Amino acid sequence: MSAPERIQVEAQSDGEDRLLRADEPLSALQIRCGGTIPGAIAVPELRELVTKARGFGLKLARPIIAQDGQETIRAWIEVTPQEGGCLIILRHWQASTLPPEPADLASRRRSEIDRALAELTARLDPHQRLMAVDALASDLAEAAQAMRGGLGRPWTDFVALPGSGTRQPLHWRLLDGAPVEVPGSQRMWRATILPQTGPEGETLGFDLCLTSDQPLPRPVEPEAESLPAKASSVIGRELAPVLRQPIARIIANAETIRTRRAGPLTEEYAGYAGDIAAAGQHLLTLIEDLSDMEIIEAEGFAPAEDRIDLADVARRAAGILGVRAREKGITIHAPDESAHLPAVGEFRRVLQVLLNLIGNAIRYGPEKSAISVLLTAGAGRARITIADQGPGLSPQDAARVFDKFERLGRSGDGGSGLGLYISRRLARAMGGELSVEGHEGQGARFVLSLPV
Amino acid sequence: MTDRMSDALGRDSSDSSLRLQLARGDAVVGSVVPVLRHLLVCGDQGLFGDDVLARLRAMLDDLANQLEAGLVEAGGRGGIIDTLMEPLPEVPGLLAHLHALALEWQMTQRLSDRLGVDPVVSPLLQALIASSEAETSARGMKLLAAQARFAQNQRRMQLPLGELPAELLHGVLVALHVAAEEDGEAAAHAADALRQNYDEASTRLGLLARLVAAMGAGSVAALALAHGGVAMFASALALSGDGARESVLLSMRDGQQARLCVALRAGGAKLGVIEENLLILHPQTIRPDGLARLSVERAGELLVEAAQALGRLP
Numbered sequence: 182m183s184a185p186e187r188i189q190v191e192a193q194s195d196g197e198d199r200l201l202r203a204d205e206p207l208s209a210l211q212i213r214c215g216g217t218i219p220g221a222i223a224v225p226e227l228r229e230l231v232t233k234a235r236g237f238g239l240k241l242a243r244p245i246i247a248q249d250g251q252e253t254i255r256a257w258i259e260v261t262p263q264e265g266g267c268l269i270i271l272r273h274w275q276a277s278t279l280p281p282e283p284a285d286l287a288s289r290r291r292s293e294i295d296r297a298l299a300e301l302t303a304r305l306d307p308h309q310r311l312m313a314v315d316a317l318a319s320d321l322a323e324a325a326q327a328m329r330g331g332l333g334r335p336w337t338d339f340v341a342l343p344g345s346g347t348r349q350p351l352h353w354r355l356l357d358g359a360p361v362e363v364p365g366s367q368r369m370w371r372a373t374i375l376p377q378t379g380p381e382g383e384t385l386g387f388d389l390c391l392t393s394d395q396p397l398p399r400p401v402e403p404e405a406e407s408l409p410a411k412a413s414s415v416i417g418r419e420l421a422p423v424l425r426q427p428i429a430r431i432i433a434n435a436e437t438i439r440t441r442r443a444g445p446l447t448e449e450y451a452g453y454a455g456d457i458a459a460a461g462q463h464l465l466t467l468i469e470d471l472s473d474m475e476i477i478e479a480e481g482f483a484p485a486e487d488r489i490d491l492a493d494v495a496r497r498a499a500g501i502l503g504v505r506a507r508e509k510g511i512t513i514h515a516p517d518e519s520a521h522l523p524a525v526g527e528f529r530r531v532l533q534v535l536l537n538l539i540g541n542a543i544r545y546g547p548e549k550s551a552i553s554v555l556l557t558a559g560a561g562r563a564r565i566t567i568a569d570q571g572p573g574l575s576p577q578d579a580a581r582v583f584d585k586f587e588r589l590g591r592s593g594d595g596g597s598g599l600g601l602y603i604s605r606r607l608a609r610a611m612g613g614e615l616s617v618e619g620h621e622g623q624g625a626r627f628v629l630s631l632p633v
Numbered sequence: 634m635t636d637r638m639s640d641a642l643g644r645d646s647s648d649s650s651l652r653l654q655l656a657r658g659d660a661v662v663g664s665v666v667p668v669l670r671h672l673l674v675c676g677d678q679g680l681f682g683d684d685v686l687a688r689l690r691a692m693l694d695d696l697a698n699q700l701e702a703g704l705v706e707a708g709g710r711g712g713i714i715d716t717l718m719e720p721l722p723e724v725p726g727l728l729a730h731l732h733a734l735a736l737e738w739q740m741t742q743r744l745s746d747r748l749g750v751d752p753v754v755s756p757l758l759q760a761l762i763a764s765s766e767a768e769t770s771a772r773g774m775k776l777l778a779a780q781a782r783f784a785q786n787q788r789r790m791q792l793p794l795g796e797l798p799a800e801l802l803h804g805v806l807v808a809l810h811v812a813a814e815e816d817g818e819a820a821a822h823a824a825d826a827l828r829q830n831y832d833e834a835s836t837r838l839g840l841l842a843r844l845v846a847a848m849g850a851g852s853v854a855a856l857a858l859a860h861g862g863v864a865m866f867a868s869a870l871a872l873s874g875d876g877a878r879e880s881v882l883l884s885m886r887d888g889q890q891a892r893l894c895v896a897l898r899a900g901g902a903k904l905g906v907i908e909e910n911l912l913i914l915h916p917q918t919i920r921p922d923g924l925a926r927l928s929v930e931r932a933g934e935l936l937v938e939a940a941q942a943l944g945r946l947p
Contacts, residue, residue, distance in 0.1 A: 237803040238825075242834030244846040244872055257846045259834055273847050280930065 190256075190271040193501060198222055198231050198267075201529055202501065202536075205465070207271055209429030212422065213249040219529055227258065231267050234260035252276045264493070268500075276433070295373040299390035300397075301325060301363075303336060305374075307384045309353060311336050318397050323365035336389055340364070340372075353387060361391060368393045421472045425465065432461040470599035473533075474585075477606045484527035484611050491522040491531070491563050491631065495554045498535035502543060510549040513539065522556045524563035524631040526611040531631070534604040534615065535565070538627045541600065542569035545625075563633050568619070568626045575621045582617060604629075679739060680886055688735040689728070691790035693721055699794050700809045703827060709819030716812040724804035731792070733879035738787040740885060740914075741863045748859055748913065753781045755862025757855055761844065772844055779837035780864060794827060796836050802827070838878070841868040856902040858910045873900030874936065885914055891921045892939075898924070898932035 192203035200211055201219045208218055216223025222231060226245040234241040242259045255277075259270045296302075300318040303311055311332050316325035328339050341362040353374045361370040373390040437443055438454035476482060499515035506513050516522075524531075542552045550570040557564045574582060574589075581587050583605045586598040601615075608615035613631040672681065679685065697717040705711040722728055744750045754762075754777055762773035786792060794802060806824040813820040833839045845852045845868050855861035855869035867885075871878040874896055884892045890911060897907045904925065911920055927935075 233799065237799055238828045239799045239802060240832045240834065241799050242832070242839045242843065244842055255846065255849075257843055273849070275849055 192269040195266040206433045295390045301391040303389040305387040320366040324363045368395045416471045484530045491524045492516040492520040512551045514553045526631045537600040537604045538567040546571045562630045564630045566628045570624045573621045685735045692731045692792045695791040703823035707819040707822035709816040713812045720808035720811045733882040736882050757861045776840045845869045853901045857906045895932045
């Protein structure tokens with residue numbers, strides 16, 4: 182492990198195997214597998230490994246093979262259990278397209294899934310007349326009642342088939358997969374018709390399954406944790422998920438070109454690919470920041486009031502950014518293991534703020550400089566100071582630096598101008614404050630204070 | 634067998650010890666016929682040969698010794714080797730793993746005797762070490778050192794605890810807790826120390842898997858037994874399939890030619906390479922029918938179908 186790897190993907194999980202943070206392309210895989218960040222690890226193979234490493238307290242290292250429905254991904258994974266979570270490192274990421282499934286297997290699986298998910302099932306005779314009906318969902322009760330009252334009539338009498346004028350039931354193959362409207366239900370349904378064949382190949386009857394892509398809308402419950410994200414986010418809920426995957430793909434492909442994995446290439450083109458990857462990464466950060474901003478600005482946003490150890494959070498943030506700092510020859514002086522500083526705030530939000538502050542310090546600090554992380558307490562506050570040896574801020578800049586989209590005239594360094602704005606909003610939402618001190622030419626000192 | 638035993642253990646009553654003994658007795662009686670059948674019918678006596686069994690016993694003994702040493706170091710009383718020999722064989726997967734290691738070493742020696750393949754540095758490993766990529770070369774050197782240790786340990790019939798896969802080490806440490814019941818605190822300390830020092834990536838099997846994974850599609854080169862050597866062959870074939878190295882090593886024995894051929898084909902090995910491997914492992918037998926027409930995709934399907942028939946896959 183001494184030689185540095187070209188492509189290394191890092192991720193961090195917590196004590197309940199939730200992914201707190203993940204680099205591309207793992208974060209994209211997590212999302213394609215139906216997960217969120219932060220959120221429970223959604224890649225089953227990875228989850229198994231992380232659970233094992235945490236449960237055993239042993240450092241695990243093995244290859245995994247995962248699938249996201251389109252690709253098979255092979256990677257080498259090293260999981261190191263740490264206090265309250267695991268550090269996950271992936272190497273040798275290789276994606277290959279899944280071979281197409283045999284057609285009969287695919288259709289068999291589809292009918293199995295339809296049967297399992299059907300919210301209304303009915304047995305039909307060979308002429309598609311109803312013989313028995315069973316419905317699970319409450320919005321189908323009305324239709325099921327009507328059908329039970331009308332056994333012996335074609336099932337199509339009880340539903341509406343958009344785009345099909347004729348009243349008679351069509352041939353079953355034409356109705357299989359057709360969209361269906363059910364009286365009493367707001368949802369859109371799809372009919373699946375599965376024929377029952379006798380020994381001579383004759384049709385004995387059909388199983389009718391109605392499935393819907395939309396879940397039954399739940400009665401609104403005031404759920405504390407789901408409140409903030411759902412408020413009315415256009416970017417976070419609608420735009421971000423759609424954009425993440427294609428951008429992640431752009432980055433991954435650009436990386437492949439940059440590292441010349443598919444064959445030799447001139448230096449210039451590899452350089453351009455590097456630019457594409459960097460631009461993609463920037464776009465991704467921007468999307469994350471925008472959706473974060475939306476969540477934070479939404480009404481009713483309330484971070485959890487956990488008892489946390491600020492020293493521990495600082496050590497983790499420093500650990501997470503250690504690789505990036507070392508690339509620039511920057512040393513991070515994090516609080517040592519014996520230091521503790523209790524505070525009240527939401528763990529991952531505080532981590533987010535510290536990651537932003539230390540990340541900025543690395544980005545704008547000169548090479549081979551040092552970043553100090555200092556803890557102080559007093560007057561019912563816990564304070565953490567991130568001091569860098571960069572150019573510092575003028576009083577005018579210090580006044581503007583927390584503004585939305587403020588870049589202080591910088592460009593092309595991967596920043597979105599939202600990080601500090603979000604960090605300050607977060608600090609204030611947790612009953613704390615984020616401020617900046619220091620004069621031009623003396624480095625910047627960002628101070629996060631939290632209640633204790 | 635284990636189901637019945639855990640049933641007997643699960644019901645809490647005064648005669649549970651009797652029930653446990655009955656269940657154990659039944660398990661022994663139940664396994665008499667399969668073992669006899671195997672010994673009588675199967676041509677390959679090596680699977681349960683005296684040397685394999687002796688090696689298995691010795692490795693178990695060695696594990697128990699190391700556990701006791703750890704316990705004593707942590708301030709425990711020791712003298713638990715005999716007690717340990719009861720729960721150790723019950724650790725799920727441990728016996729299969731040790732058995733596979735014994736077979737691996739046996740085959741490594743055979744390959745060395747018959748074909749002159751170095752038990753430590755196979756031609757493929759040599760090529761990897763000579764690679765111009767510093768990373769590959771360094772990893773190759775690490776594997777060489779680990780493989781040399783393995784050879785030495787096998788000659789002494791030993792197995793360091795730190796070389797076990799994580800699940801097995803965990804199981805073994807649980808066994809330590811069971812055996813050292815009266816010395817609970819020392820056992821916990823000993824287990825903690827072992828856990829702290831463990832790094833699966835630096836075990837021989839970890840290094841093998843890593844090297845094979847890093848080779849990507851090139852790992853098919855390891856599927857030629859004489860080129861890759863038994864260790865890399867087994868790891869590469871396991872990683873190309875469902876990942877169980879133990880069953881790969883079993884499939885290299887007599888009577889398993891069909892499985893080996895199909896697995897190799899599914900892993901992408903060329904027909905010529907498969908025949909060569911067969912010739913090395915089973916010089917007397919002819920190759921299985923239908924191999925010449927077997928495509929890589931069909932081979933994969935065959936394996937899935939076989940696993941489904943056994944009820945291992947849905």
